[in-house]
Amino acid sequence: MPELPEVETVRRGLAEAMEGRRINQVLVRRTDLRRPLPGNFAEALEGQTITRLSRRAKYLLICLENETVVLAHLGMSGRMVIEQGTDAETPARKHEHIVFVVGNGTVIRFSDPRRFGLMDLTTESSLASHPLLANIGPEPLDDMFNGPALVQRLKGRKTPLKSALLDQRVVAGLGNIYVCEGLFLAGLSPRRSAHTVGLGRANKLVAATKKVLQEAIESGGSTLRDHVTATGEMGYFQHNFKVYGREGEACPVCNNEIRRIVQAGRSTFFCASCQG
Template identity: 55%
Template sequence: MPELPEVETVARGLALKMEGRTLVRVAQHRPNLRTPFPAGFAQRLTGRRVAGIGRRAKYVLVRLDPVSGSGDDTLLIHLGMSGSMVVSRGPAGAPGAHDHVVMETDDGAVVTFNDPRRFGLMDLIADGQVDSHPLLAKLGPEPLGNEFDADTLSARLAGKMTPIKAALLDQRVVAGLGNIYVCEALFRSGISPERSAASVAGKDAQRLVPAIRDVLTEAIAAGGSSLRDYVQSDGELGYFQHSFAVYGREGEACPGCDCDVARTGGVRRLVQAGRSSFFCARRQR
């Protein structure tokens, strides 16, 4: 599933092509994805001007210029497991088998939402109700936002006996993190994924917060990580997977570490709550 860097990359790419443009044609090719499309979805978007595009956690938010009586002021998009939003130049041809929504702007840009596994979703949110939307209301702070610091993280982890890896994947603790970037941030901060969440406070949190920020910032700069289906809005792959320190590198030497691979096995893999965790047992405590 695309994580924060991938969604941020997609949102920025869409903003370059869609902000300030009017949706002159919207075609919906199936009634539902993970959830049903809102009633009259395509009609309610057609003719609307895109005021801005941003991100909250793993969701793309497309703000629309208000229209009196419409009540539809934000398009919420989740890419799911295999979704992509690619911008090309018109006119739009016949849709592919998994091209579920196609939007055309007044300057000829064609934005195609493709989702082979159909775990993505789209919804329309009325003005003033974004923060209270069921998918957004309980999200934790943005890890790149000013409100996320060591004290905030320590407070959110207090009393949690679950492993720190599982706690960081909980979107109510911090928004947008997924398996890849939690593994990488824990490695950089020297914290074992098996540590109890409540034990990660004080100096540990002071190391973990900048590690989270740094790995996310670097991943965004690289266009995200392309492991299976993810592509940027221009169809290009992301490149951060070439910079992984531990994720997917079981049995290899840790970068910047003097692990004896023959003796210790190098990067280790364990399964926590059904997810693979990659870590260095020597460096991470």
């Protein structure tokens, strides 16, 4: 499931292949993604040169010379994979929904079996107020995301800390894996009520979250099932998970058994003795 490190890894790969190149062709095979693809999607992009590949939260932003911005979310199972010199039209793979042809024959294939992903069009000037981005919290790797800011954002929230961190309005780009890992590294209980996190704990949590995200990006993200980089390689941060997916295994710090609980319908993995 692509979270910030996976999307960032994909972004870096796509930047290499797409920046400065002209979009020569866009094939749309399906328009019924998480939200309907804009009707003019292909026409709006064809002929435009890509100026920059950017990212906000878990959204990829493909910026074009005429100020158009493609907003792309990979959902649960989305992939963006680069191929050189293959035929864009064939083979027609089952879950391949959109294909971009850029420059002299570079093909970028967006596939997404579960179709929780989406693409939309906006412009540079209305990007920040786009409905999907308008209410999203700070980038976790930005200096704006710090202890005091986190305390402020958790104020008044009575949900468990774990659930609050998954809320994209609190902080952007985190998902189940990196929230579990960050809480473990910070030594904080996922069950703690969010508003009880004061400056000391918030500082620890911010530092832990940044560390986990940075290390994951350096590892090319985590590949559980679907994630591959834009060049088709697997990430390998999953080998560094301390608690995620490790129910019943020994905590790497204290050797107690790692537990799994369900919060707001999502699995939480944690060590009850390290995460007081």
